[in-house]
Each structure stands twice: as C-alpha cells, then as structure tokens.
Amino acid sequence: MTDAPAVSNPISFDPGRSVSAGSKIYLYTSMIIIAAIVIVPLLTTALGGFKTLGDLRGDPFGLPREWQWSNYGDILFSQRYWLQMGNSLLIACLTVFLTLLCGAMAAFTFAHVKFFGSGFLLNYFLLGLMFPAATAILPLFIRVRDLGLLDTYWGVVLPQVAFGMGMSILLFRNYFRNLPSELFDAAFVDGAGYLRFFWYVSLPLSRPIIATVGIIAFVGSWNSYLLPLIMLNSEGKYPWPLGIMVYKGEFATDWQLVLAFITLTILPTIIVFFLAQKHIIAGLTAGAVK
C-alpha cells in the first residue's frame, strides 16, 4: 500500500472494450505526436554531439554528414567527466545511506515506541514536507560555513538528508505500522528488545520501502543543483549538474561539444531508468500519492 501504487501495472484501464479502428488511429496519432515532442529534443542532442559546428548550423535535425566520434571520445577520455560523475555518485550514495539509516530509525520509534510527545515530534518532522528548501538557503549557507563544512561533500549531503527526513520518516512509519503485529508479540515473547527487533525483523521485511525511499533520495541528490551550487567552490568537487554549467561556460558556442557532454551526463540516468523503470516510477510517484 505504501510502496507500490499500481502505476507501472501494465493491466489496461478498460479491459472490457476493444478499441475501434477509428479511435486507434486517433490514439496512435496523438501519442506519436507527443512522443515526438518528447524524443526529438533528446535525439537531436545526442546526434548533434556527433556533428561539426558547421553541420549543426545547416541542419540540426538530420544525421551527421561525418560522424565526429572524437567529440564523444575526448570527453570520455577526459578526467573531468569521470570526476564529476564520481562526485555525483559519492554524494548520492552518502545521501541515500544516511537518509535510510536516520529515517528508518526515527520512523521505527514513531511506529513502535510509545513516548511522551511522540505525536508532536512526528508533526515537527512532517512540517519539513511543506517547506521549500530554497527559502532558508542563505542562513543554511552561513550555518554550513560556520560548521566548517563549506566546500566539502558533507556540506551538501547533510542538508540533503535533513530535507528528505520528513518524507522518509512518513513512508517508513506507515510501512512499519502495517507489518503484522504478531511478529512484534512473538519477538518480545522470545526476549528480543526493540533494537534486535528493528535489526532482525523490521528491516529485513522492509525491502520494498527501503527501495522506494532510496530511489527518492538518490534521484533527488543525483539531480540536485541549488545546494551544491551554493556549498561547493572547487571545481574538483562539483557534481555533474554544476560541471555541465561550467563546461557550457567554457565552450560557449561550441554546441557540438556541449551536446556531446550533455548526452554523456544524462546517459546513465536514461539507461538506469529503462532498466529499473518499474521501481523508479513507483518510487517517484509513491511520495506524491501518499
């Protein structure tokens, strides 16, 4: 209930009726036009990376007259591409790990432990859901600077984890509460405390929700731009959304290089999306449907 809304379920909405030929034409035409509007910018970006600038100027739509593999090759053999992808990956993994750990632990206490002020404290966290991260960006910058975390990965990771806390606690708590209560009774009869119950019973049973929260945290961090922009100064630490902006700044009108660079930076996202589309769609819509 909490983890997988039937979004990616391929069962069609109106199974009783078969579609008439006329409406089939209408459906396919409409969908193909919209799909083209989605795909054409992406495709021309990827193809543009293979062109020369002159080729691009004359004919942005067509196939390259001569395939300039070196546009892509030079980037793939450059250090900056791998460095910024590595930075993004590191920041995202740290964010996911801490979000899962802190979120699951806090949600566990909200779901299973009765204590004074529990309801109040939960609402305190849920306040974070309403809250646009940008509003407090200046005080946040000063806080991170005063903690000496400016221009470190932690300066990006910790605020990201903090801003994701409301959503992950909400998702985890709802899931934990719906685990069968007999488990809890049985564990206590066997003499397990809360800590062992959390580690040996709750967590192993929570794989779907761990995946959901993990995906939300990972995608958010991987695509994040504002926080790294404000917290990081040295280019060596830039994740890819910042790197792409620097690259565009350097090669301003050499669109063929910029296009190759954009293509290579979004390629991992697209590959992972098509490999794990079911989980990603379910994960990214779960937060909303809740």
Place this chain on the structure above:
Amino acid sequence: MSQATSVPIAGSRPYRAPATRRSRSATSGLRWPVLVLFLPPALLLFTIFVVLPMGEAAWYSFYNWSGYGLPTQWVGFKNYGFVFANSAFRQALINNGLIIVISVLVQVPLALWLATMVTSKISGAVGFRLIFFLPYVLADVAAGMIWRFVYDGDFGLVAGIAHLFNVDSIYPIADKNLAIYAILGVVVWKYFGFHMMLFIAGLQAIDKQVLEAAEIDGATPRQKFFHVTLPLLGSTVRLSIFFAIVGSLQLFDMVMPLTGGGPFNATQTMVTFLYSFGVMRMQVGFGSAVGVILFIICVTMAFGYKRIFMKND
C-alpha cells in the same frame, strides 16, 4: 494493512492486544536505549539544517548584514520594502503566477488526456507511458540545457525549423517578450509525465463496473469521460493541481541554464531572484526577506488550497 486487519482484536490499533501490553511493560525499561539511539540523528539533522535556518531567515531579514560577524544593523521591515520595490521581484511574482496558471490550465489537462490514452487497450501503450515519463526523470539542469540548444536561433531546432520554412530565425530565450513563454514550454515538457502517472494511478483505482454500467445505459465515450471518469478522479485532479502549484513556486534549476533570469530580468522566478540578488551579492538580510516571503506564499497557498479544495480527500 490486510494482514493487520485479519486479526480481529488488533483492528486498526495493532498493538493494543492485552498480551502485547503485558510484554511491553515487562520490557519497558528497554525503551530508553531505542529512544536515545534512534531519534537523535534524525532530530539533530532536521533541526540544525532545516528548522533553525528557517527561524534564522526570519531573524536575519530584519538586518542589513553581509554574513560576517554578527548581524548588528537593525533595519526593521526595510528589507521587505526593498524587495517589493524591486521591479525584478515583481516580475518574478508575475512569472511564478504565470507558471502556476499554465501548469494548471495546460499541463494538468494534457496529463489527464494522455493518461486516458496510455491506459486504453492498445498495444504499445506501456512504451508510450515510459517515453512520456522520461523528461521527468531527467535533471532540471539537463532539461534546461537541452532546451537552450533547441531554442538557439543559430544552431538549434528553432533555427532548423525557420530554415525549413525559409523564414528568418528567431531567438526565443534572448527576446525579453518571448523568453518566459519559452520557459513555460519547457516546464510543461518536463513535468507532464509526473502528473500523467498520478492520473494513471487514479484511473486504475476506478471501479470498472461503473463504466460498464454507463456503457450499458448507452453513454458515449465522451459522456463516460465527463460524467463518470472525471468526477471519480476528483481527488487525483486536486492532488495534481496541488503539486503543480507547489512545484511552480520553487522553479529554479531549469531557469538557470536556460536564461539565468534574463534577459533584463524578464524570466526571474522568486528563487532565481533570491539567488541572483541575495546569494550572489551576499545580501543576507535582503535575501532572507525574499526567502521569508517565498515561505509565506508557499505555506499560505499549500494550506489554503488543502483547506478549501482537499478537505475531504
């Protein structure tokens, strides 16, 4: 849920069974380790990096401060006065409003239309679903960058289209009258897939028998949609509009690579304004005032909307 309710005594409050209560009191001494170990990490992080900065934003907004030392120069509400007197900020407010209007009037209906199509019983529908969702998965920065190329009047697709029709090329994002509409196009392109997924989930939750009944009564597909499906989707539509509004107010990442708020501040949003006038110039008081205004607008709209439109959902 289903597992919990299968035990009658547990009902909706699973841990109230007498046996549980007894075992709990026997182990109640062990509640403290879990509270001391499990709560503080989340609580500390959230307080330090979310709640305190928000409070500080309210505090700093009353000072003229460069961010070094302690804020001492109290200026009262002057920063707020400066913000509203700034024509770029007023433009940002108009732009955010425009983004909300387009999101609600174009994006949400488009998403609903597509959702009804990709849930119809034709082959390839699932593939189209994936394609439509793809822009949402891409980072805003990447989408902005791609569309900057599309809108480039010399090398981009706009140039190519102009070339096809043998007319002079246009430069949408360099033109201060066109730029905001160019951005609106990208907003719709980027986010309709997300709303479509919400509607797909909503459509799948509708009882098929209701539609069959309407069909037996001789309803046309159009009547079925407007008189059966749409009313039943009410809560999803309201949810979708809610996300469109909240998201629109925070638009930033996509605007930066496209225009950076230019030309002549024509495409500023509240957050790009906050960035270019508050953060870039390290005007902490002024920027915090913008943040507080943004916060108040977001919270008022979110709560107001929920109160008025979503009270039964």
